Amino acid sequence: MKTRSSLTVVAALLGAALLVAPSAATAAGQAHEADTRHGRPLVIAHRGASAYAPENTLAAVDRAHDLGIDWVENDVQRTRDGELVVIHDDTLRRTTDAERVFPDRAPWKVKDFTAAEIARLDAGSWFGERWAGARVPTLSRYLRSVEANGQKLLLEIKSPELYPGIEGDILRVLRAEGWLDRSHVAGRLVVQSFAADSVRTVHERRPEITTGFLGTPEVADLPDYAAFTDQINPSHTSLTTAHIAAAHRLKGPHGRPLTVNTWTVDDAAGAVRVRDLGVDGIITNSPDVVRDALG
Ligand code: G3P
Numbered sequence: 535m536k537t538r539s540s541l542t543v544v545a546a547l548l549g550a551a552l553l554v555a556p557s558a559a560t561a562a563g564q565a566h567e568a569d570t571r572h573g574r575p576l577v578i579a580h581r582g583a584s585a586y587a588p589e590n591t592l593a594a595v596d597r598a599h600d601l602g603i604d605w606v607e608n609d610v611q612r613t614r615d616g617e618l619v620v621i622h623d624d625t626l627r628r629t630t631d632a633e634r635v636f637p638d639r640a641p642w643k644v645k646d647f648t649a650a651e652i653a654r655l656d657a658g659s660w661f662g663e664r665w666a667g668a669r670v671p672t673l674s675r676y677l678r679s680v681e682a683n684g685q686k687l688l689l690e691i692k693s694p695e696l697y698p699g700i701e702g703d704i705l706r707v708l709r710a711e712g713w714l715d716r717s718h719v720a721g722r723l724v725v726q727s728f729a730a731d732s733v734r735t736v737h738e739r740r741p742e743i744t745t746g747f748l749g750t751p752e753v754a755d756l757p758d759y760a761a762f763t764d765q766i767n768p769s770h771t772s773l774t775t776a777h778i779a780a781a782h783r784l785k786g787p788h789g790r791p792l793t794v795n796t797w798t799v800d801d802a803a804g805a806v807r808v809r810d811l812g813v814d815g816i817i818t819n820s821p822d823v824v825r826d827a828l829g
Pocket residue numbers: 580607609622690748797817
């Protein structure tokens with residue numbers, strides 16, 4: 535028979551365990567709460583600090599870190615041979631020298647090139663000569679930089695209709711790189727997309743992950759979204775206080791109010807405007823400008 539004191543010890547140990555290891559459902563959905571608790575919107579570096587370094591490169595991640603910005607956003611797509619790479623456009627033309635290196639490969643779609651071919655490309659010179667030699671990072675390499683900097687990631691599944699099954703590929707890489715453990719899922723990772731089906735797939739396969747839908751659903755449809763997404767992330771051009779308030783009134787899949795992160799706001803006046811409308815986060819190419827504007 536257990537004595538009163540041994541029961542007390544067991545209870546204390548259980549309590550301690552709960553303190554250090556909250557349930558996945560509790561932990562998920564806290565990704566933003568911890569940062570917005572102080573009342574200021576979160577600042578998220580869009581494609582890294584992309585006003586100052588070539589977008590979606592490791593240099594843009596490091597630039598955000600140098601500016602003291604914790605959160606970076608990126609765009610993930612897939613190569614012909616199944617590697618996940620971080621790049622925004624579905625072609626290589628704008629942000630690499632693919633046209634010069636592979637002149638006969640028009641229209642230079644990301645999905646038509648192997649990872650080895652993309653690794654040869656210069657993803658920095660288009661932005662400025664000092665960035666020559668920057669590469670299109672693989673998602674694995676990108677995660678290691680974010681990790682090394684102690685940063686947090688808003689990962690966008692870009693154009694998933696071009697890459698059937700990419701959600702599973704992304705989850706495999708996240709797991710392999712240690713990004714699906716409790717500490718990451720609890721506050722360092724959000725997966726978002728413009729494609730609701732893609733967000734829903736991520737939620738169904740890994741319910742502990744905080745998810746975001748990019749867009750501005752009708753208010754009447756928000757409850758449907760709240761079944762699988764924790765965030766509603768609209769363009770700043772579509773924001774209204776009524777829409778934000780409607781999102782805040784709903785609880786997401788982890789039992790917490792939906793949060794709203796808007797994009798892309800790069801100037802001080804714009805940052806103040808969307809803060810006053812009530813957003814929880816601002817996705818910006820100029821995170822220092824927005825941070826300073828918020829005081
Ligand atoms: O994270 C929001 C924003 O990145 C969505 O638009 O086109 O820049 O990926 P886009």
